Amino acid sequence: MAEFEMLTIQGLGVSFDGFKAVDDLNFIVDRNELRVVIGPNGAGKTTLLDLICGKTKSTSGSIMFKTMDLTQMKEHDIVRAGVGRKFQTPSIYENLSVSENLEVSFPRGRSAFGALFFKRAADVIDRVHKVAEEVMLLEKLDHQAALLSHGQKQWLEIGMLLMQDPELLMLDEPVAGMTVNEREQTAELLNRISKNRSVIVIEHDMEFVRKIAHKVTVLHQGKVIAEGSMDKVTADPRVIEVYLGH
16 A cells, blocks of 8 residues: 555445445545545445445455555444544534533543543643634534534534544535535635545535545446546546436
8 A cells, every 4th residue: 555545445345135336446545635426326425435434344345544454343443543434414412512512522532431531631622622613613612512503513523523633534415405605614624624634525516526626536336437636527428427417
């Protein structure tokens, strides 16, 4: 695995009752790269993230994260190794404040034992403020999470992942349901956080993809059919036929 590669996937496959959701997939993400994965519904995009984070087990191939093969690891060990995943709907603690949501996401606060003896140490408070500023919620630290707008809830969940300082962050349709203004701010946020970590985003909003993607991968029927710059993939006849034409 090359020094600048964060994630190297080779020959990855998974079948559900004979249906190949991901089929002999090869996929490389570099350090500090913001990769966007696009494609029609059923192309295997979410399944790819499920395979990387260990939610689904592959039937073939390897997923190398730095020097570790994630296909041999349990979900919680993959998180500890430095892989963070955000699902489509925000899973935050609505009854807690923004600050408390971030605090419980700090690695020391996550286990039952850790939560029991968890103290608001200076390093935790410092990290909470730093992350809150990064996700544009510094002014909302004392607000109950339930009172945030939809977009702010998405940012909070990204913040909860950033508390763990992952080296690879995966986001599934992060701007779905956001206002135009929130989308713009989210694009700026993702461009910021990819300066010191690798980010994989699944997205359907092509205007948003254009604002963030370093490189775009197009999936169709579990395979990569095109990869490269946004201009390159949107001009590809096959991509137009299976995805952009609809």
